[in-house]
Amino acid sequence: MSLELKNLNYIYNEGTPMESHALKDINLTIRDGEFVGLIGHTGSGKSTLTQHLNALLEATSGEYYYNGENVYGENFSKKELRRKVGLVFQYPEHQLFEVDVLTDVCFGPKNLGLSEEEARSRAKEALKMVGMGENYYEKSPFDLSGGEKRRVAIAGVLAMHPEVLILDEPTAGLDPKGRDEILDEIAKLQKEQHMTVILVSHSMEDVATYVDRLIVMYQSGILFDDTPKAVFRHRKEMEEAHLAVPQMSELMRMLKEKGIDLGEDIITVAEAKDAIMKRWKEKNGSGR
């Protein structure tokens, strides 16, 4: 199972003064079960790219193959693709509309033509995945907190049983606790359900901690496509693309300048802690 983009171009408002080339010659293959991070400065084309992946936008030129099938071919069902590629928009809680949480999550499955009963069981399962218990089913979605609303919205997409899950800034505007909870749950889903996950983010710390592969977008094209560690070695180029490296990489670089070289490729707090503890033990003897 894979998503494959070939020489994809997209131009907004073609032929008017408002014309803008939002995607330039994108070549990209995403394999089954990958946990991919997508980062880039505002306006770099991230959101436009994600909307192509479930065919909400159609490329101006180029090809897109889903499992080898041509998405822009005549017999391809875009509705079916939208089920397989679940897209959670930015601030998804703004799209809630039903009278209670359970009915709202049922909206997706019902659109697939499932029976009332089956839709409800899928909705319950999805709500459980995002950590929302039975006591929430009857509540109005508008009475929930921001983090809870967002989980309900994510459950609304999960209930459609997507093969690929794309999340556009799922943690924007959440407090650190809500952020960690949501990301942990997504990471768990990715491992347990073997789901392909694409995480669009502004936070270098988030992508450094969770993803296996990192795609950096800059000026409508792909700047880097590698493991997070390899990407964050390009500190200069990242800064030119108006992006920073994670705080821990920055800290390790500063320590190195002071003569304490703990090794390259430390990008998360956990890794930094391990490296510092290791050095501490070496210095103070293994007895401590």
Place this chain on the structure above:
Amino acid sequence: MIRDITLGQYYPVDSCIHRLDPRVKLLGTLIYVVSLFVVDNAVGYLVGGLALGIVIYLSRVPVTYIMRGLKPILFLLCFSVALNVFLTPGDTVLLQLGFLRVTWEGLTRAFFMGIRLIFLIMGSSLMTFTTTPNQLTDGLETGLRALKKVGVPVHEIAMMMSIALRFIPILIEETDKIMKAQMARGADFESGNVLQRAKALLPILVPLFISSFRRASDLAMAMEARCYHGGEGRTKMKPLKYKRTDLIAYGILAAYLVLMILLGILF
């Protein structure tokens, strides 16, 4: 998709028409509309069309772009032309189909009627293409200042107008986003009968209403936080001031109006 709506959208290029004072453009549009109703003969329409052509050329807005604004009124246009063709009484009968009669008078009248409507729409849309909503309300506020003396809340009306205009693109974008989000959840807005389609709009309308209220209350809060208290004693960052070109434009407008009235009387 829904973003393609061009009605009354500002067309961002730099031209001498764009740089004119909005008050000149407002009055100019009014004069143009009036002038089209003053004349009723070929020479008059020719002059009116020529004037429109020159202004369009000067504004550097592509003609095709302006034509696109005609699409929504195409039905109305055809309807009124057809009515005029068949229902104008006259002596020179060209064609008789049962009770329907096409006369020479009807044909010419319908032709001029159609031209008049097209000029009207093109002329007034040209104003919105060359004037930003903010300039427009600014122009209205200053232009109608005299009415304040008789108790018309001119500033408040202008403020409401500019807020409403400002929110149109935001709401269009929001609608687009919500539509896409619900489509990502399998919603279908394109098939089914009228009732099904109306019902399919619910997942768009509910979030849209909620976000409109949220935005309205946020805006009210932000305005109060900056001590907004109405127009009394409020100054502008860019006060409207007539330049030389504006006065020249007024002169041209006056000359145009006189010419059109003369043409209307003479022919």
